[in-house]
Amino acid sequence: MPDFEEIASINDFGDADRLDVFLGDTPALLIRIQDQFLAIEDVCTHDGQPLTNGCIEEGAIICPRHGARFDLVTGKALCMPATKPIQTFEVEVKGQKIFVRH
Ligand code: FES
Secondary structure, eight states, rough: OOOOOEEEEEGGTTTOSSSOOOOTEEEEEEEEEEEEEEEEESSSSOOOOOOTOOOTTTTTETTTTOEEEEETTTBOOOTTOOOOOOOEEEEETTTEEEEEEE
């Protein structure tokens, strides 16, 4: 089982709802929804578009290229044109520090 790694601080978000990070070689997004933190691989499974600037609605991120939606907790593809899930990562917050298992 992979270990948790300290990836960021809550202060790094400023006013933003997301942070671009790398988990090893994997581009990822750390996302803050109120006081919940989530981590997803930042690559759409439809055609490789980064999800970085995708709208976040009702617990899902929408790919800016063709509109696929992915559940932020499970990674499940919720609509076409994507059919495969994105990878999600377990997040732990301790004080101001954010740890991600990868
Ligand atoms: S690349 Fe994301 S929906 Fe097509």
